[in-house]
Amino acid sequence: MNHVSLPRWADLLLLPALNLLAALLAAAVVVAAVGQSPVEVLQVLVKGAFGSPRGLSYTLAYATTFVFTGLAVAVAFHGGLFNIGGEGQALMGGLGTGLVALWLAPHLPAIAVLPLMLLGGVLFGMAWALVPGYLQAWRGSHVVINTIMFNFLASALVAYLLVGRLKAPGGMAVESATFAPSAKLPGLHEALGWLGIAWPSTPLNLSVFLALAAAVGVWVFLWRSRAGYRLRATGSSASAAAYAGIEPRRQVLVAMGLSGGLAGLVGMNEIAGINGRILLDFVAGAGFTGIAVSLMGRNHPVGIVLASVLFGALFQGGAEVAFEVSGFTRDMVVMLQGFIVLFSGAMAYVLAPLLARVLGLFATGGPARGAAPRAGEGAHG
8 A cells, every 4th residue: 555645646657657667677687687688678579569550559459458457457446346357257258249249140230249249248247246246245255265266267167168068060179160240340450441541450459449438438437427436435445435325335246347347348359359259268367467457557547558558568569579589588578577567566656755755855946945944044044
């Protein structure tokens, strides 16, 4: 918890930037220690993530998923809960998205199927999150333990369905049949092509705009609605909220339901937009990455979007580094991600006291202006 008073802009922007810089410096030391050039690695990483339309598209495709899972963590956090089950909720959301596609896409046009796929993903993710929420609110079972267990349950359920019920006939891979064309969310290159703009074919699809809309929606809900105020009040102090007439148990369900629904939106990107079928492990750790994204973004939608782009750049640029830089392995990219998680999460406020002192010096005009008068000096100098 932050025990240092910082201006809001410094807490949301400056401190995360300093933590990122500290993480990069620590990673640079390790990279140099193993005989690699930190400058070369950083140049290749940035160029691979942002240096071309294709690289930028892959970065944003990763970031889209991280926005959904990061927002899911943030909404639960503002309700006083630590939802560590985004992985399972995203899996179930993808399952709901895919089941709608398999059942309805052969018979309905895209304009009807895609909204139903979105609704199916939200409802499946929400339902999966509401069970741990109910157990926490009415049975006192800790939500962290329950959501961890539900990650394993979701993985087992999806594997069972793919192997025993949904596997494509005659196929060897553990995946569902390919969806009908009406269940495919258009790629960004296709949408830009309709406008006469050439863009390389990449996994980036129109769900990137859904992610931005979700971020705006979360901001409006949390800070511009009475329901969001009740949720944040409960997260700040459940006893004080109850004294004010707010039912804390109901707010637990609201927080977990919304959190699970946001995580379930991952299916629109990964299932409807990229793969076009249900895969065994399409989430691939994005639910856990969302925890780091939310921590680094200070649980605010704007910060979460920026942190998602950063982690998307690490995934895309890291792949380029592992390919382009001789002797630099994918494990070293994971190390860099680990440093960022460490400095943005567990050590997020280590630099806060120093930053507060520096900002205090600027606010008072430096130590000379804030010093007491010397003996013999009058009050007016």
